[in-house]
Amino acid sequence: QNDAHNVRLVQGSHIVIRKKFDDPRAYFFQNKDGRIIFAIPYENDFTLIGTTDRDYGGDPHTVRISDAETDYLCAAASEYFMEPVRREDIVWTYSAVRPLFDDHASKAQEATRDYVIKTEAPDGGAPLINSFGGKITTFRRLSESVMERIEGFLGKRGAPWTASSPLPGGDFPVNGYADQVAQLEKEYPFLEPAHAARLIRLYGTRARTILGRARDHAALGRRFGADLYEAEVRYLMQEEWALTAEDILWRRTKRGLRFTLAEAQTLEAFMASAECSGKRGKAG
Incomplete structure (x- = not known):
């Protein structure tokens, strides 16, 4: 709950749509109300559009995008895209609550982010x-x-x-991403280029911890969907505290954008059994 002397809870929501443009750059749009929203290339085939600012008085654990926020983002983006953004274009939404310092600004969007x-x-x-x-x-x-x-x-x-000091896996030059991907493909030639690129983007040099001594896809264990294999799932459970399929599909990898409901349920069942039996590890 808001503390009148210290914290102001402000909700921010985003929508994800199938990409509307091929340009790899992000765009900022000036909205009619004076705010800006952004459109960012997202997970190769999608566009992320956001964000909103509104005071929030509910339970932060159950925050969801509102109809008004959805309409606001669709309308704002449609002012700039050649094709309008409609509700049916949305493949995913997410919301969060910012615990901002309450400086008594008149509007949520004006509250300090310091x-x-x-x-x-x-x-x-x-x-x-x-x-x-x-x-x-x-x-x-x-x-x-x-x-x-x-x-x-x-x-x-x-x-x-x-x-x-680099974050874990980030121990390579700031302009060295492409070189890291190329080196991983050389070390693990069975990886598809997009898979290698994703592993480096998410894990950096720690991708090798996931792949281990694998020499083919079979060594990575079960494939759950898209390019998510058992070795990565076990790594996320062991090293990044993932407990549920939602943790992995939406909070760690965003593979949920490419998973079917049946695939997500299969992953959930596997994680429950793996956690109970303590079977965690990496590719052999």
Whole structure:
């Protein structure tokens, strides 16, 4: 729930449609209400359109795109696309709630996206550090700011290091994606180019942890649909805490855009049995 002194919950929703253009660049559109929306190439064959801003007072766990938001995004994008965007074009939607710092802006879209850190240490007791707002694009700097607050109580713990430290799997040059894909195809010649590209895009150098010593598709185990194999499923369960088919299809890989309902149900059943029996691992 909203805390009148600290947090403002703001819903943002997106729609995904079959791609309307082949240009690999993203576009920003100026809407009539003064907001901007974006259209981004998504998962090769789709276009992601968003986002919305509206105050939210419900349970964040059950947030869903509203009819008004759907109509808003379709109408806004249709102002720019040669072909209008209709409800029947939508293949997927998703919504989330931003816990923004409440700066008492008159409109949700005007609320600050900056983060705010507050420290409470009443009567010299153990300090409580609270962070409010921020975005995924600022999470690293937010974390360093919190560490600076902690060091004020515990003393210096070393120089900042996160700016130059890659995330897991990202230990290659910023312009080295194509080279990584080419090298993976060379090491695993049975992989289709699109499959190799997807693995590098999602996992970087850790793709080899999934593929292991595999020399053909059979070594990757069961194929559940699209190019999702058992080896990747087991990796996601073991290393990225995936518990359900929804975790994998929509939160980790977006393969749900290419799965049938029957394929998703088969994956769900497999994960339930694999988790219960403890059978996790990687390709041999």
